[in-house]
Amino acid sequence: MGLLLQDVDKIVGREVHLKDISLDLAAGSRNVIIGRTLAGKTSLLRIMAGLDRPASGRITMDGRDITGVSVRKRSVAMVYQQFINYPSLTVYNNIASPLKLAGIDKKQIDRRVRQIAQMLHIENLLDRLPAGLSGGQQQRTAIARALIKETELLLLDEPLVNLDYKLREQLRLELQEIFKRRKAIVVYTTTEPAEALMLGGNIIVMDQGRILQTGPAPNVYHNPITTRVAEVFSDPPINYLEGSIHSGKVILGENICFTLNGRMSDLEAGDYRFGVRSNHFFLNPNGPGDIKISATVELSEINGSETFIHIRHGDTSLVVQNEGVHQIKIGSAISVYVNPSRFFVYDKQGLLKSSPTGRIHQTGAAA
């Protein structure tokens, strides 16, 4: 039961917006669609909402075919990237509007508006107009409007992207709590891996109108089945080192060599691409198994309480995520260390052959 999409395509003119989308979203599940801009996230949400019809494919909700059913006849609520509220209505009337349109009696509307407003901490703003509120308050109003109807489907299209960092974190925590208490299928889109991981639930990785991988958030994070998934689901971007395996040894980058062992020992000889996340690079060795990469510093940027060091090793650019704030001289020589157990190993087609957790879940569609 739940929302089921089967082979959904969406084509506008000659552009393919969505291709072969098949998804099974269980009732009450939390789903996060992650993908870069133009990956098709919004197109997919619009299809789920019923705002657009798919070019082909079938959509069912609890077994009912709703492929051609218009949005007005569906039980769906949506929150947008922009802060969408009725400009001439007060916060109270904005939140109440879906219920008024549904013809629910005044007393009940009043009770529910106040309850939802309290949940989103806007109960003291009910008489104000949206234009007079801060961005965060406007989006809270929009979220309240989406939550007031107990819909089967709750869609959120990058709802926090236009808010500043602090507000985003706070609202994200609140949303998690709110989602837990609702029976609706929640679908949330984002471009940020950190946000996707924090929200948890099911991850759907999209790229160029296709679904690359689905599965529980930690599984997808630990086993990105293609290089593309790893790129979409890493921030800072995942690093790749080209290498090859010959007679029990791995030759990597500029003359880095180590012995195959553990999970990687059954890999066949050949060329591979070794992926490693930035937070697994260290400036000091942590153990005897660590390999050393010599490089020069290209750029160093401070991000919050971390320092991102962009380094060049031969032809390869890498990013090292280093705890703490450091001043590092551009152009200086640097040695970084990584434990080979941290490597994602991809073949030449970009398919995952070995991952640090050792288990490769072939959930979802491979590219």
Added chain:
Amino acid sequence: MEKWQDNRAWFLVLPVFVIVAFSAIIPLLTVINYSVQDIFGPGQRVFVGAEWFKEVLGDKRLHAALWRQFLFSGLVLLIEIPLGIIIALTMPKKGWGASASLVTLALPLLIPWNVIGTIWIIFTRPDIGLFGATINKLGMSFDHTASSLDAWVTLMLMEVWHWTPLVALLAYAGLRAIPEAYYQAAKVDGASSWSVFRHIQLPKMRGVLTIAVLLRFMDSFLIYAEPFVLTGGGPGNSTTFLSIYLVKIAVGQFDLGPAAAFSLIYFLIILLFSWLFYQALQNAGKGEG
């Protein structure tokens, strides 16, 4: 010493000040000067205080012209604003249709005002005019030089034809600026197209509509060239608007004092009503249920 250096910034404002002085302040001062003096000729003048103002304010013909003017501007706003919004709502949103309708709409705005009058004189002539002759053929007598009602109808038609496109273009610009997500949100909420108009489109057009109302009010309140060419203020005094009457006093009778007093009152009325419209539109429809 440092303070003196900071003050040099005032020099940058000087060019604007000079331009405004010559374009507005000095002419206005001249008018004020005329309005409080009786001038017989160069060097011969008498200070008369508020006498011209009293005379002008008591002028029955000016009262009539003022009411006529309010009626005209009121009708203009009542017709052009809703009609402009309706046209904007029905215009295509994109593609060649949008460009074609934009160009077609803009055409009347490109024609000089006195030419407009001439076009409509010919258009409404009872003997050869396309409009006038057709109406007469249908058995209704129509002659804007003989009947004051016909003169008004002709003027209103001309005014609406000439200036509704401006309102439509402004409203169209306002509509195009509304993000698509608003319409989606309304659809998801299950809102009717009337609620979409009432609660999304109309409030979002508030800014451009304020400009449209102010422009159309000021412009129609100052109307001169069109009735001057079309009717010359007649038949009788039925289309003698404020500016036509003002020109009669100032140029026809050469009563510069009363004309100057009249101009100042005219200016203040426009200022007052523009302010009232602005305030009303800024507060219209805020927070209603």
